[in-house]
Amino acid sequence: MKKIIRNNKAIVLMLIIILICAVLSITLLFKYFYFGNGGTKYGDRLDGIEAVEITDDDKNNVITTLEELEYVEDANVLITGKIVYIKIVFTPGYDLTSAKSEAAKTLDMFSDDKKAFYDFSFTIVSEETEKSEGFMIMGARNKNGTNLVWNNNNPVEDVEEE
Numbered sequence: 001m002k003k004i005i006r007n008n009k010a011i012v013l014m015l016i017i018i019l020i021c022a023v024l025s026i027t028l029l030f031k032y033f034y035f036g037n038g039g040t041k042y043g044d045r046l047d048g049i050e051a052v053e054i055t056d057d058d059k060n061n062v063i064t065t066l067e068e069l070e071y072v073e074d075a076n077v078l079i080t081g082k083i084v085y086i087k088i089v090f091t092p093g094y095d096l097t098s099a100k101s102e103a104a105k106t107l108d109m110f111s112d113d114k115k116a117f118y119d120f121s122f123t124i125v126s127e128e129t130e131k132s133e134g135f136m137i138m139g140a141r142n143k144n145g146t147n148l149v150w151n152n153n154n155p156v157e158d159v160e161e162e
Contacts, residue, residue, distance in 0.1 A: 042081050052117045054079055054110070062086070062109050069102070082143070083119045084110075092127040096135045099124045103139060104148050119143050 005012050059077040066075035066088055074089040086106060090099050103122045107115060120141040128134030139150040 046081060049082070049117070052113045054084065054114060054118070062106060065109065066106065082117065083121055085121045085123070087123040087125070090124065090126040092129045092134065093132040094126045096137070099126065099135070100139070100148070100150060107141065116143055122148065
């Protein structure tokens with residue numbers, strides 16, 4: 001064995017270097033991908049959230065206030081990072097314009113500090129009836145914005161090619 005190593009010093013040295021690099025690479029891959037970097041998935045983007053945190057009481061207040069309305073069937077508030085997702089299900093046949101107005105009023109339940117820190121995303125839904133088409137529309141308010149922006153809820157019509 002010593003004779004083989006002595007006769008092939010360059011190859012043995014390269015194998016040792018390759019082995020060290022492989023062990024080092026595997027160790028780093030495990031550290032970064034398996035164990036993580038030790039921080040949160042948001043990094044430092046949530047710094048200062050403690051000062052304007054939306055508590056469970058705040059969420060429950062919004063939900064109960066919305067559900068007390070006779071034309072709201074269900075309401076839900078979900079907070080993920082700096083985004084507040086609010087879903088409101090209206091009774092079938094409720095007017096889309098009025099639903100947008102009610103969603104906008106929901107923003108008034110949050111303080112100006114919270115509106116300046118969080119982005120808000122709304123989903124409003126109403127089932128179709130014989131007299132109404134129903135709707136499912138999303139709107140958003142950026143923390144730097146002043147009003148809600150709604151998506152275009154126009155149906156796409158199939159065009160036949162000739």
